[in-house]
Amino acid sequence: MKQYLISALAKALGVSKSILEFFxxxxxxxxxxxxxxxxxxxxxxxxxxxxxxxxxxxxxxxxALKQLQSEALRTGIICGVSVLNASVENxxxxxxxxxxxx
Numbered sequence: 001m002k003q004y005l006i007s008a009l010a011k012a013l014g015v016s017k018s019i020l021e022f023f024x025x026x027x028x029x030x031x032x033x034x035x036x037x038x039x040x041x042x043x044x045x046x047x048x049x050x051x052x053x054x055x056x057x058x059x060x061x062x063x064a065l066k067q068l069q070s071e072a073l074r075t076g077i078i079c080g081v082s083v084l085n086a087s088v089e090n091x092x093x094x095x096x097x098x099x100x101x102x
Contacts, residue, residue, distance in 0.1 A: 042091035
């Protein structure tokens, strides 16, 4: 399955499979490093927004993404929207896991 996905992605991008296989580990490391740097920031943002009773849950999510994107740009973290979304979702899970009221 993995080889099929690599072949399909290489074809879609118009690059050879060997070139894609060379760059995939580099992209993976970059994504992980971005997440490592974003998660503590996202956790702070999500925790602050959890205390805001004026916003609905969807509005808090949108605000968290906006704040995280702004902070990522300010600190020089270059990432896609999917990494921002994943950081916010993971931060929410961590916050809920560490909630002393449960």
